[in-house]
Amino acid sequence: MQKTVTSPLPPRDEAYNFAYLDEATKRMVRRALLKAVAVPGYQVPFGSREMPLARGWGTGGIQVTAAVIGPDDTLKVIDQGADDTTNAVSIRRFFARVAGVATTEATADATIIQTRHRIPEAPLEAGQILVYQVPQPEPLRKLESSEAETRKMHAWGDYGPMYVRLYEDIARFGHVATTYSYPVLVNGRYVMSPSPIPKFDNPKMHMSAALQLFGAGREKRIYAIPPWTEVKSLDFEDHPFEVQKWDEPCALCDAADSYLDEVITDDLGGRMFVCSDTHYCEGRRDAGHRGRLLGTDAGRALTRNEE
Amino acid sequence: MSNAALTPHSSLLSTHSPAPLLTADRVTRLYGDRIGCVDVSFSLWPGEVLGVVGESGSGKSTLLRCLSGLDRPTSGSVAFADPAGLIPDIFALDEQRRRGLMRTAWGIVHQNPRDGLRMAVSAGGNIGERLMDRGDRHYGSIREAALEWLARVEIDPARIDDRPSQFSGGMQQRLQIARVLVSGPRLVYMDEPTGGLDVSVQARLLDLLRALVRDLGLAAVIVTHDLAVARLLTDRLMVMRNGRVVEEGLTDQVLDDPQHAYTQLLTASVLAA
Numbered sequence: 328m329q330k331t332v333t334s335p336l337p338p339r340d341e342a343y344n345f346a347y348l349d350e351a352t353k354r355m356v357r358r359a360l361l362k363a364v365a366v367p368g369y370q371v372p373f374g375s376r377e378m379p380l381a382r383g384w385g386t387g388g389i390q391v392t393a394a395v396i397g398p399d400d401t402l403k404v405i406d407q408g409a410d411d412t413t414n415a416v417s418i419r420r421f422f423a424r425v426a427g428v429a430t431t432e433a434t435a436d437a438t439i440i441q442t443r444h445r446i447p448e449a450p451l452e453a454g455q456i457l458v459y460q461v462p463q464p465e466p467l468r469k470l471e472s473s474e475a476e477t478r479k480m481h482a483w484g485d486y487g488p489m490y491v492r493l494y495e496d497i498a499r500f501g502h503v504a505t506t507y508s509y510p511v512l513v514n515g516r517y518v519m520s521p522s523p524i525p526k527f528d529n530p531k532m533h534m535s536a537a538l539q540l541f542g543a544g545r546e547k548r549i550y551a552i553p554p555w556t557e558v559k560s561l562d563f564e565d566h567p568f569e570v571q572k573w574d575e576p577c578a579l580c581d582a583a584d585s586y587l588d589e590v591i592t593d594d595l596g597g598r599m600f601v602c603s604d605t606h607y608c609e610g611r612r613d614a615g616h617r618g619r620l621l622g623t624d625a626g627r628a629l630t631r632n633e634e
Numbered sequence: 635m636s637n638a639a640l641t642p643h644s645s646l647l648s649t650h651s652p653a654p655l656l657t658a659d660r661v662t663r664l665y666g667d668r669i670g671c672v673d674v675s676f677s678l679w680p681g682e683v684l685g686v687v688g689e690s691g692s693g694k695s696t697l698l699r700c701l702s703g704l705d706r707p708t709s710g711s712v713a714f715a716d717p718a719g720l721i722p723d724i725f726a727l728d729e730q731r732r733r734g735l736m737r738t739a740w741g742i743v744h745q746n747p748r749d750g751l752r753m754a755v756s757a758g759g760n761i762g763e764r765l766m767d768r769g770d771r772h773y774g775s776i777r778e779a780a781l782e783w784l785a786r787v788e789i790d791p792a793r794i795d796d797r798p799s800q801f802s803g804g805m806q807q808r809l810q811i812a813r814v815l816v817s818g819p820r821l822v823y824m825d826e827p828t829g830g831l832d833v834s835v836q837a838r839l840l841d842l843l844r845a846l847v848r849d850l851g852l853a854a855v856i857v858t859h860d861l862a863v864a865r866l867l868t869d870r871l872m873v874m875r876n877g878r879v880v881e882e883g884l885t886d887q888v889l890d891d892p893q894h895a896y897t898q899l900l901t902a903s904v905l906a907a
């Protein structure tokens with residue numbers, strides 16, 4: 328059985344309006360979200376608010392979560408695949424305090440998952456909402472610094488320059504070198520940045536049963552992928568899109584189908600590859616899967632909370 | 635002998651279409667109370683090369699920007715015979731459509747290669763861009779087209795992955811030409827294509843341009859202040875002064891027997907040079 332670790336959370340603080348934002352602001356964000364869902368992959372401007380967290384902490388994602396969350400929701404927050412980083416913990420505590428919602432680390436138990444840098448390995452289901460924190464929403468920004476111009480490029484589906492970038496990579500490296508924020512075409516229409524997730528996760532966005540919402544606080548943009556939407560990673564016919572592969576499975580749970588982080592185990596150059604989705608890894612170990620280093624000193628250093 | 639020999643050949647007739655490719659009608663571009671160009675009217679037929687000459691400041695570049703869709707005229711119209719149908723005024727189209735034409739139906743070779751090339755992108759990427767713009771998604775064929783066009787503009791195809799900044803001025807200009815011609819336009823605009831190049835480099839570029847225009851049956855409007863370039867490349871000539879066309883005719887006629895006093899001055903100063 329997968330265990331749901333519930334860290335001690337503050338109680339709901341009634342001094343704040345539910346989910347921190349006032350009702351007018353939530354309605355404004357929801358209007359932007361509705362538009363974003365109606366035009367998949369299109370960046371909708373919204374009046375991003377100041378949040379009681381520093382900007383790089385995902386204020387865009389937090390505002391989206393605040394606008395869609397209700398008292399009966401169960402929230403999961405991940406950062407780089409892990410539920411226990413400072414960032415993930417503070418966002419979870421924030422919503423426990425201002426909305427009094429239940430939180431979880433179990434992907435399947437969550438109704439809303441706010442994420443930075445990963446999509447959970449466990450397939451998402453209908454009714455779930457994945458909220459991405461987005462630092463740079465504009466996939467064309469590196470090619471074109473003018474906002475007026477990138478808007479035209481999107482309006483006209485003028486994506487040739489994006490392919491020039493892919494062409495340059497293949498000419499130089501033999502393959503497309505982009506591994507994070509790998510651009511996708513949504514619903515055959517808009518090129519979209521999937522936020523800095525590894526390209527390994529791109530295929531999970533395609534025809535997902537879950538609703539995917541993207542919030543960029545600093546850049547004041549919201550965009551969305553409704554459930555069951557086509558999401559195609561940009562590529563050439565003769566150089567099809569490929570995800571990262573590893574030569575070995577997870578050293579802790581033996582998974583061969585998950586995104587692995589490289590972990591340095593000692594200062595002698597020792598290293599191991601382990602699931603970046605910590606909850607997925609734990610679930611597999613609980614189900615009896617054993618990786619090469621599980622139970623060794625190196626493995627124990629990463630699975631302390633189980634001993 | 636037979637009747638057949640006297641019957642006009644229909645396909646022959648259609649290749650000598652009487653319809654102009656481009657028609658400028660009283661094109662005027664003012665910059666506030668300064669004159670860019672005024673009331674310029676002419677037609678250009680498929681395969682024809684028109685030269686625009688005149689001293690610096692006479693409005694040549696302004697006219698070229700208006701004709702090519704880069705700059706909207708203050709008044710007047712520019713008609714273009716697209717294979718899909720006549721466009722009475724390219725500026726009456728929405729910007730998306732006009733940009734599409736600027737990438738496929740015609741091309742612009744800028745005086746400064748920096749304005750026409752992506753300096754941070756390889757030669758192959760520069761040539762391939764128009765193909766990718768129109769939706770080509772096969773890396774191998776884009777690369778093949780780039781290699782072919784490098785050879786056609788006499789750049790060593792082995793330099794396909796080099797950036798334009800590693801090229802000489804003459805090579806950059808040839809790369810611009812390849813980048814424009816790869817999508818098979820019927821019309822090319824060139825603003826001082828040989829400006830700023832050494833004389834020997836100019837000669838080589840002129841030979842190349844002449845061969846390309848002839849082999850591809852391209853129509854072209856070439857702006858130059860160099861009458862020798864005009865004589866070598868163009869069929870017909872317009873002489874501009876203070877934004878207006880003061881004389882127009884077959885190139886040899888205009889240069890050998892100028893009618894307007896200004897043209898006489900212009901040709902005389904070249905002879906003196």
Ligand SMILES: Nc1ncnc2c1ncn2[C@@H]1O[C@H](COP(=O)(O)OP(=O)(O)O)[C@@H](O)[C@H]1O
Nearest residue numbers: 665668669670689690691692693694695696697
């Ligand atoms: N962007 C501009 N703003 C104001 N005046 C301009 C601009 N571009 C050109 N002009 C003026 O228009 C006239 C024609 O210039 P131009 O078309 O560049 O001539 P040419 O190419 O024959 O040298 C000149 O007097 C020039 O100063």
Ligand SMILES: [Mg+2]
Nearest residue numbers: 694695696825
């Ligand atoms: Mg000029």
Ligand SMILES: [Zn+2]
Nearest residue numbers: 577580602608
């Ligand atoms: Zn694992």
